[in-house]
Amino acid sequence: MLSSEDFKSLVFHMLIEGTLDYAIFMLDKEGNVISWNPGAEKIFGYQENEIINKNIATFFTLKDNQNNVAQLKIKQCIAEGRVEYDNWCVRKNRQRFWCIGMMGALQNTQGKLQGFVQIVRDNTKRHIVEKNNYFLANHDTLTGLPNRAKFLEKLHETLIHANRDHTRAALLLIDLDHFKTVNDSYGHHAGDQLLKIIAQRLIKCIRETDTVARLGGDEFVVILTRLKSISTAGSIANSIIANLCQPIQIENKTVKIGASIGLSIYPQDGKNSTDLLKNSDLAMYRAKEAGRNCYRAYSAEMLSETLIKEKQHQQLRLAIEQEDFELVYQPQIEIHSFDVYGAEALLRCRHPDLKDVDPNNIIHLSEELGLSEKIGAWVLKSIFEQIKKWTALNLPIKKVALNISEIELHHPHYMRSLKKLLTKNPHFSNFIEIEITEKTLLSVIKKQSTVLHEIKKTGVSICIDDYGSGISSLSHLKDFPIDVLKLDMSLIHELPDNQSSGAIVSAIIKLALDLNIKVVAEGVETTQQLAYLRKTTCDLLQGFLFSEGLKPEKLEVLLKNGQQTSPVFH
Numbered sequence: 001m002l003s004s005e006d007f008k009s010l011v012f013h014m015l016i017e018g019t020l021d022y023a024i025f026m027l028d029k030e031g032n033v034i035s036w037n038p039g040a041e042k043i044f045g046y047q048e049n050e051i052i053n054k055n056i057a058t059f060f061t062l063k064d065n066q067n068n069v070a071q072l073k074i075k076q077c078i079a080e081g082r083v084e085y086d087n088w089c090v091r092k093n094r095q096r097f098w099c100i101g102m103m104g105a106l107q108n109t110q111g112k113l114q115g116f117v118q119i120v121r122d123n124t125k126r127h128i129v130e131k132n133n134y135f136l137a138n139h140d141t142l143t144g145l146p147n148r149a150k151f152l153e154k155l156h157e158t159l160i161h162a163n164r165d166h167t168r169a170a171l172l173l174i175d176l177d178h179f180k181t182v183n184d185s186y187g188h189h190a191g192d193q194l195l196k197i198i199a200q201r202l203i204k205c206i207r208e209t210d211t212v213a214r215l216g217g218d219e220f221v222v223i224l225t226r227l228k229s230i231s232t233a234g235s236i237a238n239s240i241i242a243n244l245c246q247p248i249q250i251e252n253k254t255v256k257i258g259a260s261i262g263l264s265i266y267p268q269d270g271k272n273s274t275d276l277l278k279n280s281d282l283a284m285y286r287a288k289e290a291g292r293n294c295y296r297a298y299s300a301e302m303l304s305e306t307l308i309k310e311k312q313h314q315q316l317r318l319a320i321e322q323e324d325f326e327l328v329y330q331p332q333i334e335i336h337s338f339d340v341y342g343a344e345a346l347l348r349c350r351h352p353d354l355k356d357v358d359p360n361n362i363i364h365l366s367e368e369l370g371l372s373e374k375i376g377a378w379v380l381k382s383i384f385e386q387i388k389k390w391t392a393l394n395l396p397i398k399k400v401a402l403n404i405s406e407i408e409l410h411h412p413h414y415m416r417s418l419k420k421l422l423t424k425n426p427h428f429s430n431f432i433e434i435e436i437t438e439k440t441l442l443s444v445i446k447k448q449s450t451v452l453h454e455i456k457k458t459g460v461s462i463c464i465d466d467y468g469s470g471i472s473s474l475s476h477l478k479d480f481p482i483d484v485l486k487l488d489m490s491l492i493h494e495l496p497d498n499q500s501s502g503a504i505v506s507a508i509i510k511l512a513l514d515l516n517i518k519v520v521a522e523g524v525e526t527t528q529q530l531a532y533l534r535k536t537t538c539d540l541l542q543g544f545l546f547s548e549g550l551k552p553e554k555l556e557v558l559l560k561n562g563q564q565t566s567p568v569f570h
Helices: 004-018 038-044 062-066 069-080 124-138 148-165 179-186 188-205 230-244 273-289 300-321 359-369 372-392 406-410 412-424 426-430 438-447 451-457 474-478 489-493 499-514 527-534 552-561
Strands: 023-027 033-036 082-090 096-107 113-122 168-177 211-216 219-227 248-250 253-255 258-266 295-297 325-334 340-349 399-403 432-437 461-467 484-487 518-522 540-542
Touching: 023 038, 023 096, 038 113, 062 069, 069 082, 069 096, 069 113, 096 124, 124 148, 148 168, 148 211, 148 219, 148 258, 148 273, 168 230, 168 273, 179 188, 179 253, 188 211, 188 219, 188 230, 188 248, 188 253, 219 230, 230 258, 230 295, 258 273, 273 295, 273 300, 300 359, 325 372, 325 399, 325 552, 340 359, 340 372, 340 540, 340 552, 359 372, 372 399, 372 406, 372 412, 372 426, 372 552, 399 461, 406 432, 406 438, 412 426, 412 451, 426 432, 432 438, 438 461, 451 461, 484 489, 484 499, 489 499, 489 518, 489 527, 499 518
Parallel strands: 258 295, 340 399, 399 432, 432 461, 461 484, 484 518, 518 540
Antiparallel strands: 023 033, 023 113, 082 096, 096 113, 168 219, 168 258, 211 219, 248 253, 325 340, 325 540
């Protein structure tokens, strides 16, 4: 009959031999195998007669053996009594697998080391799943680059190391120029392909110690570490711009984009991740304002300008809510009779903190806020009210011109407002003249829009402002219902001395005459300019030589008297 100890030993032996999911084996004091269970045979692939007396190093990777990991594990186990496993191991066929387990030191009753027992399990499937989940949680699925979460973690680590080592780091915030055009023109699939190619190009532009990540959309960021000089960051930024603006082939189409980059340096431009990212963002917008496809380095002045703009945004919101605006009217003069033909309505803000801000900046601020449509509706309503008053007074004014932006022109609400006002006052269409810039005309051409023809159907006249700045082709004049060309002021200012400007002015005026289009010379300020223009077939003049923008009641006096306020005509 078995003794109690023998029975326990038998049960223990049966458990070990019957376990297939765990490798359980014994090692001598030097780490050589002295026992081997069926689970070990299944996991490692060695028969018992093949592995007995082989060292534990047999199961470690080449890299681990080069670092003497097996012996370090044994020493740690002797010192601590046990050591856990969570690393790559190698099977007989040299295939790697991820093992978890433990090694325990075996001692006799006197505490003397007898050997080791090791229990190991194959955890490869779970390890791969966890690793994939970690990758997905920390990387952009489209490009494979680190995502925002991983980028912030990496930036935090970079700043800690830079602070410890007294080195500089830098942040490059990259926004692709004209990416939306690619998406709109060729579809989102083409946009995705483009982003993948951009990601690879960015990787090639940086050093091994740097990091490139995708923050989302078409926005990328680069972390530069251990900078020897600030100029290195600028050189890398220029290299990125040069690479990204090279043509890209996508689905048999050649695509060309650019990049606007904002640069901030640690520690001078920010002591933490939040400040560096914010300041890079400010600098990136300055790059866009500078014409795109360039980089700008952050400066403290940018923050001051941003604070001023934020304050102006608040003030403009309040002014729009309270309709704190007014219109002044700059007369347009018939070139030979000097009679007042019409006037251009010019927006002025009465808000005390905004009244000295350039009107063009007011419009730009309203566009940034997405409120230009509200201002445009107010201007349109005010002009109709003014025309109603002037026609009731039977004043001899033929046209009132108003400027509308590209955003307003393409906004469906603007056409609805115009048509609604004209429904109530249909004959007012004869008085209204809408001015758009050459740049806006170009947007109409690109979008193949019919908006100008829709406006023309209402009876309203259409004027191209700042004409001659070289953006649009002369051939476009025959394709659109243009009634008036207003010559760019830069051309007028150079008359009569600049022969090239004179030639351009004469050519435009002659072409307009042939196409039955009126011409307005804007920005006339000297008698010499006046004398030159009176020798041409130009129709109308506008500028400080005759009058600045007038309040409605002053223009009414001028219209009643039939004379100009400028001393030139007194």
